Amino acid sequence: GQNIDQPTEMTATEGAIVQINCTYQTSGFNGLFWYQQHAGEAPTFLSYNVLDGLEEKGRFSSFLSRSKGYSYLLLKELQMKDSASYLCAVELTGANNLFFGTGTRLTVIP
Amino acid sequence: DSGVTQTPKHLITATGQRVTLRCSPRSGDLSVYWYQQSLDQGLQFLIQYYNGEERAKGNILERFSAQQFPDLHSELNLSSLELGDSALYFCASSAPGAGANVLTFGAGSRLTVL
Numbered sequence: 437g438q439n440i441d442q443p444t445e446m447t448a449t450e451g452a453i454v455q456i457n458c459t460y461q462t463s464g465f466n467g468l469f470w471y472q473q474h475a476g477e478a479p480t481f482l483s484y485n486v487l488d489g490l491e492e493k494g495r496f497s498s499f500l501s502r503s504k505g506y507s508y509l510l511l512k513e514l515q516m517k518d519s520a521s522y523l524c525a526v527e528l529t530g531a532n533n534l535f536f537g538t539g540t541r542l543t544v545i546p
Numbered sequence: 547d548s549g550v551t552q553t554p555k556h557l558i559t560a561t562g563q564r565v566t567l568r569c570s571p572r573s574g575d576l577s578v579y580w581y582q583q584s585l586d587q588g589l590q591f592l593i594q595y596y597n598g599e600e601r602a603k604g605n606i607l608e609r610f611s612a613q614q615f616p617d618l619h620s621e622l623n624l625s626s627l628e629l630g631d632s633a634l635y636f637c638a639s640s641a642p643g644a645g646a647n648v649l650t651f652g653a654g655s656r657l658t659v660l
Contacts (some may be wrong), residue, residue: 440588455634464633467646469646469648476634476654476656477653477654478548478550478636478651478652478653478654479589479636479651480548480651481648481650484648506561514625518577523588524588525589527646528565529648531602532577532594532596532601532602532647533579533591533594533602533604534589534647534649535591536581536588536589536590537588538586538587538588539588
């Protein structure tokens, strides 16, 4: 079976840095995605990692270690609008869809 | 606006009824995916179509069916509805070709079964 683990909830302060971890155990792995989802809205694509290492995109960075089955999303200079759920998803080998974790609900406080 | 259009946005119906959710993918995208998101649950993959053909199937109930039409829009049919079918149903589309299979999601259809 497939399994993705993420913390259910996190709270961080405006202007700070927060790291959201994701571990996965899957039968096959093509790449790992992070999506942002505001309450009641559509998930929107943030980042994609296929090779080990860090991918930086503005205030957001994502890291992958394939050997450890581990990824994290790093959010810097947090803003109130970053309050949302962050979904970790794995693209499985030979599959044409993404397997999603249940997401981490981040609350940014003043 | 993501370019993926879903209708209706909201739907309230009774148990035992049947509903149809509609999705138009982004221009140029050939793949359509359907996901279900229940309260406090992750996105559950239901089914995928590519250029009119079923490509992959997830945990889709037998009471649910879908199809993709020649103009690439897709419909998800939910029948004999139960209370537990209340959820957000998302459609997503992706572009053909190599590279990251980035899914672009529509705004979702919120189904409430009473």
